[in-house]
Structure formats: structure tokens, C-alpha cells
Amino acid sequence: MHIIEDGNAAAALGVKLCRANVIAAYPITPQTPLTEKLSEYVESGEMKAEYIPVESEHSAMAVCIAASSAGARAFTATSANGLLYMHEQVQWAAGARLPIVMCVVNRAVGAPWNVWNDQQDSISQRDTGWIQMYCADHQQIIDSVIKAFWLAEKVSIPIMVCYDGFLLSHTFMPFDLPDQEKVDAFLPPFRPAYALNPDEPASLNTVTLPDVRIDVHGELAHGYMEIRYLLQEELRASLAVAAEADKRFTEIFGRGGDPYIEPYRCDDADHIAVGLGSLTYQLRVSVDALRKEGIKVGVMGIRFYRPFPDEAIANALKGKKGVIVFEKALSYGYEGALASDLKSALYEHLAGTGRLPLVQNFIAGIGGREIRTDDLTQTLRAATQSRIAKEPTWIGLKL
Amino acid sequence: MGTRNYKRKTSHSENGPGDGGRTGSWRVERPILDKSLCIPCKRNKEACFICWLFCPEIVISRTIPPKIDLEYCKGCGICAEECPTKAIIMVDEAEFSKEDKE
Numbered sequence: 001m002h003i004i005e006d007g008n009a010a011a012a013l014g015v016k017l018c019r020a021n022v023i024a025a026y027p028i029t030p031q032t033p034l035t036e037k038l039s040e041y042v043e044s045g046e047m048k049a050e051y052i053p054v055e056s057e058h059s060a061m062a063v064c065i066a067a068s069s070a071g072a073r074a075f076t077a078t079s080a081n082g083l084l085y086m087h088e089q090v091q092w093a094a095g096a097r098l099p100i101v102m103c104v105v106n107r108a109v110g111a112p113w114n115v116w117n118d119q120q121d122s123i124s125q126r127d128t129g130w131i132q133m134y135c136a137d138h139q140q141i142i143d144s145v146i147k148a149f150w151l152a153e154k155v156s157i158p159i160m161v162c163y164d165g166f167l168l169s170h171t172f173m174p175f176d177l178p179d180q181e182k183v184d185a186f187l188p189p190f191r192p193a194y195a196l197n198p199d200e201p202a203s204l205n206t207v208t209l210p211d212v213r214i215d216v217h218g219e220l221a222h223g224y225m226e227i228r229y230l231l232q233e234e235l236r237a238s239l240a241v242a243a244e245a246d247k248r249f250t251e252i253f254g255r256g257g258d259p260y261i262e263p264y265r266c267d268d269a270d271h272i273a274v275g276l277g278s279l280t281y282q283l284r285v286s287v288d289a290l291r292k293e294g295i296k297v298g299v300m301g302i303r304f305y306r307p308f309p310d311e312a313i314a315n316a317l318k319g320k321k322g323v324i325v326f327e328k329a330l331s332y333g334y335e336g337a338l339a340s341d342l343k344s345a346l347y348e349h350l351a352g353t354g355r356l357p358l359v360q361n362f363i364a365g366i367g368g369r370e371i372r373t374d375d376l377t378q379t380l381r382a383a384t385q386s387r388i389a390k391e392p393t394w395i396g397l398k399l
Numbered sequence: 400m401g402t403r404n405y406k407r408k409t410s411h412s413e414n415g416p417g418d419g420g421r422t423g424s425w426r427v428e429r430p431i432l433d434k435s436l437c438i439p440c441k442r443n444k445e446a447c448f449i450c451w452l453f454c455p456e457i458v459i460s461r462t463i464p465p466k467i468d469l470e471y472c473k474g475c476g477i478c479a480e481e482c483p484t485k486a487i488i489m490v491d492e493a494e495f496s497k498e499d500k501e
Contacts, residue, residue, distance in 0.1 A: 095409075096409060097408060097409050156408070193407075194407070194411065200413075201413070201414060202411055202412060202413050202414075203411075203412040203413075203418075204409065204410065204411055204412075205409065205410045206410065206412055206419065207419060208410040208420075209419075209420035211420070212401075212402055213418070213419075213420040213421065214421075215412070215413070215418055216412075216413045216414070216415035216416070216418050217413075219405065219406075220400065220401075220402050220405065221402060221405055221407075222402045222405055222407075222408075222410070223402075224410075226401075226402050226405075227408065227409060227410055230408045231408075234408070
């Protein structure tokens with residue numbers, strides 16, 4: 001059934017369809033309508049779940065960790081400083097290998113205080129051990145939430161489903177609302193390997209020594225380092241599982257595609273613009289305009305940022321003259337984190353082939369600064385003609 | 400031999416000795432029991448067991464004589480502090496490593 005709703009409603013409907021058991025969240029702009037919607041579903045009985053109001057995001061994630069440890073399907077959502085306040089528990093959820101799903105409605109971080117969109121919040125959580133998915137429209141939001149629960153539970157790794165604040169969260173768009181029966185067929189109830197159980201008491205994630213140990217059953221158990229290595233190993237392996245998730249999703253719902261990247265007019269392009277989220281759809285307008293001028297340019301959205309689909313990205317960019325990375329975040333003191341990761345992937349897969357494209361980095365929309373399509377088009381046109389600068393260039397800066 | 404085939408991929412401890420690791424290696428002082436001063440040893444009767452009662456790591460047995468499991472004793476010295484007859488003294492672990500070398 002096609003409906004017209006805002007991005008936050010798309011996320012809330014996805015969570016409802018996934019039959020989450022526990023929702024704990026603290027309202028923060030621009031995430032607020034998402035949690036309000038979920039609390040309404042629970043209050044009206046439309047959704048059979050525990051909605052646990054908390055006094056902070058740190059507690060929201062703590063509740064999700066406890067609920068997930070007890071075997072419940074847990075969901076939370078936040079933005080910006082809420083996510084930063086949650087950070088300690090975000091790392092914990094990954095180390096504890098709990099398949100929590102969290103929507104991050106992307107917003108600039110303070111200081112100075114700002115409620116508008118950029119992606120500094122979720123990018124700053126890149127190294128927490130979570131899977132990160134980025135959405136470019138409302139269909140991707142609801143579909144990603146559904147896929148995220150399946151994938152998270154399959155690999156025992158939590159997932160952030162990230163989408164742009166206001167640009168997606170508060171805009172209305174038509175999208176297909178999946179049937180409950182199909183979602184049930186796609187996503188079986190959560191069956192954890194171990195759930196807190198008074199008959200089998202255990203301490204989870206207490207002090208774990210640097211070295212391995214003999215457990216109470218006389219078996220050699222992991223030390224901290226083995227547990228952390230397994231997180232990295234299984235995060236990398238989850239790329240293949242994500243492809244399986246997409247394949248199953250396509251079989252049941254009839255839509256899907258490449259789970260890692262979303263190329264647009266890339267096949268014969270000499271230069272490819274790359275980005276995360278809704279910006280890549282805006283860039284399509286610029287690509288279409290430049291194509292009319294005869295400039296062979298395409299745009300590629302990256303849907304999975306962690307684990308980084310380095311091979312898929314390098315393959316897609318192999319033999320191109322230039323890669324133009326647009327980012328709404330920065331690794332302060334260097335350049336955009338995506339640009340660095342992308343260069344690393346290109347070097348890893350293409351070094352020595354003589355087919356390494358030139359990578360240029362542009363920063364845009366910081367703190368909600370309007371990104372004018374004309375500016376994107378001009379930037380893209382100029383970047384296909386020559387190297388603009390060695391350092392990342394800020395678009396729309398009025399300094 | 401590694402932990403590759405261990406049944407879990409998380410930190411999960413069950414009740415029992417050793418599930419926090421071999422904490423005996425943390426010890427800098429070792430508790431030594433003098434049986435000639437220890438009440439249950441002297442009387443050959445179940446008595447006192449203050450050391451057993453106070454040990455926070457539950458590594459002292461309620462037996463005659465009380466036995467201290469050095470695999471997990473962290474050497475906190477609470478048993479020595481609480482013993483009413485000063486039958487337990489704490490000795491620098493270096494003394495024993497010298498013995499080991501000899």
C-alpha cells in the first residue's frame with residue numbers, strides 16, 4: 001500500500017512492522033516525532049511493546065542493552081548531542097554483541113548549538129563497532145529498518161539506520177508500506193543465543209582480563225582481545241550477510257538492489273560524485289544537468305558506511321578519472337572521513353594498476369547551511385575540469 | 400591451542416571459581432597460616448572460621464585446617480587482618496619467587 005508520510009513516520013512504521021518488544025528513547029529534535037509516533041502506537045495498543053521513558057539517551061541505550069540481553073527486540077532513536085551523550089553505551093552495545101537497532105536522525109553537534117542537518121553526529125560514531133546504514137529517501141528508511149533488524153540479529157551486531165534530519169525526517173514523500181504478513185515472513189521472532197535467565201545465572205561483560213582464562217567448565221575462554229577481534233572479523237563478514245538480507249528482501253518485497261552502493265549514470269562516467277544520504281539524490285539533478293552539457297559524470301550513494309564496502313566501491317570507481325566526495329561531516333584536523341576511507345579502499349584495491357582516480361573532497365551543508373543545487377552543479381563541473389584544492393573545499397562558505 | 404572454537408563470542412561468566420580469570424597472579428603478598436595459633440587447628444573442632452567468613456573471594460575453605468586457594472587469592476589480606484589469634488600473616492610474594500628460583 002502506498003502512503004504519503006514523513007521520514008520519521010516511515011521509521012516508526014518500520015519499527016511497528018518489525019514488532020519491536022522494547023522501545024526506550026529520549027526526545028530530541030529532529031528525532032522527536034519518531035518516538036512520539038511509537039509511544040502513540042504502544043499507548044493505543046496498536047503495538048504490543050514496552051515503551052520505557054528515560055531521563056537521557058545514555059539511559060535509553062542502557063535500557064536497550066538490558067532488554068536485548070533479556071532476549072527482547074529493542075529499538076531506540078536519537079540525534080546529535082543525544083547520540084554523543086549515549087556514546088559510552090553505544091560502544092558497550094557493540095562489545096556485548098546485542099542486535100539493537102537505532103535510528104540516527106542526522107543533525108549537527110554543538111557547540112555552537114544547532115538543530116539543523118549535517119552528519120557529524122553519526123560519522124563521529126564510526127569506530128564504535130556498529131553497522132551504519134544511510135538512507136536517501138523514505139522508502140529506504142522503512143526498508144532499512146526492516147532489513148536492519150534481520151541483519152543485526154543474524155550477525156549479533158547493533159545497527160544505526162541514519163537519515164538526514166528535516167530533509168528526510170520532516171518532509172512528506174510517497175512510499176510503499178509493506179504488508180505485515182510479508183514482514184513477518186522476512187523477519188522471524190528474535191531468538192538470542194543466550195538470554196538472561198534466573199535458572200542460568202551469569203555475569204555479562206564484567207572485568208575481562210587481558211589474557212584468556214579457563215572458565216567454570218574447564219574450557220579455554222576468550223580474553224578481551226579475542227572478543228574484540230571477533231567483533232571486527234564478524235563486522236567484516238557481515239558485508240556478505242547484508243547481501244543475503246537484500247536478496248531475501250527483494251524476493252519477498254520485489255524491490256532492492258545493490259546493498260552497498262547506489263550508482264546513478266555511473267557506467268560510462270569519467271567522474272563520479274560520492275556521498276551519504278539524501279545529498280546523493282540532490283546530486284542526481286546536477287548530474288542530469290551536466291550530462292546535457294556533455295560532461296560524463298555520475299553519482300554514487302554509499303548505503304553501508306560500516307562495515308566499509310571497500311571492494312564494491314573500488315570496483316565501481318576502477319578506471320574513473322576522478323572521484324568527487326561530498327560530505328556533511330569532517331574529521332577535524334584532516335578531511336572528510338568518507339574521503340579518507342575511500343582513498344584507502346582505492347589504494348588497497350587499485351594501487352599499482354595505474355588506474356587510481358584523483359579524489360577531491362568537498363564539505364557542504366554543515367549545521368544545515370543550505371546546499372543549493374546550482375552550487376553542487378558548479379562545483380561538480382569545476383572538479384571534473386581540474387583539481388580545485390588539496391585541502392577539502394567548503395561549499396557555500398561565506399567567509 | 401586458542402579460543403577459536405569457544406561456544407560464545409562475548410564475555411559471559413558463570414558462578415564458580417575461575418570465571419574472572421586466574422586472579423592469584425595479582426597477589427603481591429601471600430597469606431601464610433600458622434596452625435599452632437589457628438583456633439580450629441588447635442582444638443581440632445569446627446570453630447572460629449572468621450577467615451572463611453570474611454574472605455571476599457571465597458577462596459578459604461571451612462575445613463581443619465582452613466585451606467587457601469592460591470590460584471585465586473588476590474592477597475587482599477583481610478583474613479590476616481580479621482584473624483583473632485593473628486594466625487595468618489602476609490608474606491611478600493618475592494620471598495616465594497626466590498624459593499622458586501633456588
